[in-house]
Amino acid sequence: MEVSYEDIPPNLRRIKLAGRLDIQGTEMISARFAALSTESRRNVLVDFTGVTFLASIGIRALISNAKAVHKLGGRMVLVVGDNTSVARTLAATGIDVLLQMFTNLDDAEKALSGVAA
Amino acid sequence: MAIEHNDLSGGLRHIVLSGRLDFHGVEKIIGQLSSLLTASGSNALIDLTQATLICSMGIRALILNAKNMQQRGRRMALVVDDGTIVSTTLKSVGIDSLLPVFTSLPDAKKAMLQ
Numbered sequence: 001m002e003v004s005y006e007d008i009p010p011n012l013r014r015i016k017l018a019g020r021l022d023i024q025g026t027e028m029i030s031a032r033f034a035a036l037s038t039e040s041r042r043n044v045l046v047d048f049t050g051v052t053f054l055a056s057i058g059i060r061a062l063i064s065n066a067k068a069v070h071k072l073g074g075r076m077v078l079v080v081g082d083n084t085s086v087a088r089t090l091a092a093t094g095i096d097v098l099l100q101m102f103t104n105l106d107d108a109e110k111a112l113s114g115v116a117a
Numbered sequence: 118m119a120i121e122h123n124d125l126s127g128g129l130r131h132i133v134l135s136g137r138l139d140f141h142g143v144e145k146i147i148g149q150l151s152s153l154l155t156a157s158g159s160n161a162l163i164d165l166t167q168a169t170l171i172c173s174m175g176i177r178a179l180i181l182n183a184k185n186m187q188q189r190g191r192r193m194a195l196v197v198d199d200g201t202i203v204s205t206t207l208k209s210v211g212i213d214s215l216l217p218v219f220t221s222l223p224d225a226k227k228a229m230l231q
Contacts, residue, residue, distance in 0.1 A: 060211035067214055093210060094177030097184055 001025030002050075005036050012112050013042040018050030021058030030061050037065040043074045043112045047105070049081035054089045066099055077101070079108045118142030120149050127230040128159045135167035138175030138203075147178055154182050160192040162225050171203045176210060183216050194218070196225045 001019035008014060015036050019025050037044050046062070048054070066076040077100045080087040087103075090096055102108035118136040125131055132153055136142055154161050163179070165171070179195070186193040194217040197204045204220075207213065219225035 056206070056209035060209060060214075063211035064214055089173070092173035092177060094180035097177070097181050098215075 001028045003029045003032050003036065007040065007042065008109065011042045012045060012109065013037075013040050014045045014047055014109075016047040016050065020053040021051055021061075022053055022055045023057050025053075026055070026057045026061050033061060034065055034068065037076070038068045038072060041072050041074065044069050044076045045079060045105075045108050045112060046076060047079045047081075048086050048090075049079060049083050051083065051086050054086045059089075059093055059095060062095065063098070075112060077108050077111060079103070079105050081105075118145045120146045120153070122153050124157065124159065125226065125230075129226065129229050130154070130157045130159045130161045131164060131226075132161060133164040133167060136169060138165075138168050138171040138178075140172065140174055143172070143174040143178050150178065151182060151185070154186060154193070155189070158191075160194075160229055161186065162194055162196060162222075162229055164196045164222065165203050165207075166196055166198045166222070168203050171206050176207070176212065179212065180215065192217075192229065194225055194229055196220070196222050 001021065003015065003017055005013055005015045013036065015033065069076045078090065079102050081103060090101060100111060118138065120132065120134055122130055122132045130153065132150065134146065183193045196219050197207060199220045207218065212218065217228065219228065
């Protein structure tokens with residue numbers, strides 16, 4: 001499991017997750033994922049296009065970080081690209097009701113541009 | 118899957134879901150659950166102590182209805198017996214960080230009626 005990020009001016013952080021978000025994968029990145037989500041006090045775009053599997057523990061980490069971002073006055077959105085298996089899991093559990101989900105990175109960035117963090 | 122409700126004094130609707138909250142179970146009760154939550158104008162307590170299983174669709178139904186309630190300025194909480202499959206599933210996806218989850222009905226009533 002890998003996590004990387006890029007800060008996009010003026011107030012957006014893109015966090016890219018790659019690999020399996022199963023128990024082991026989530027444990028490997030959860031502290032860094034949480035820190036990256038909140039430390040910059042920016043809006044956060046979580047890129048799931050490289051995630052090959054998403055387990056409940058990964059969903060839990062996502063909800064927890066989204067809540068932390070929201071508490072700081074920011075917003076979190078998700079990009080799934082053409083990753084249908086992850087998109088289906090997120091939709092099946094209702095995460096798409098809580099967090100806006102995009103198939104296209106540009107659309108996600110556009111949705112967050114102009115949203116104060 | 119069965120759904121029952123009773124209105125408690127103080128403006129709290131107690132909704133009991135019993136059986137399997139799997140695909141068929143959720144399909145069977147989803148309409149009634151939404152109606153019961155929106156029609157009363159009260160806060161709601163969803164009692165899952167008699168639910169024997171919850172799948173992703175059941176989780177989606179809870180999240181969707183909780184969000185609707187929140188948008189209407191109302192509260193929704195869950196009652197789940199500790200150590201059950203339902204409790205473990207809800208904890209594993211982090212529902213307890215979105216909604217108050219109680220393990221005892223009296224505690225839930227007390228908290229929701231405050």
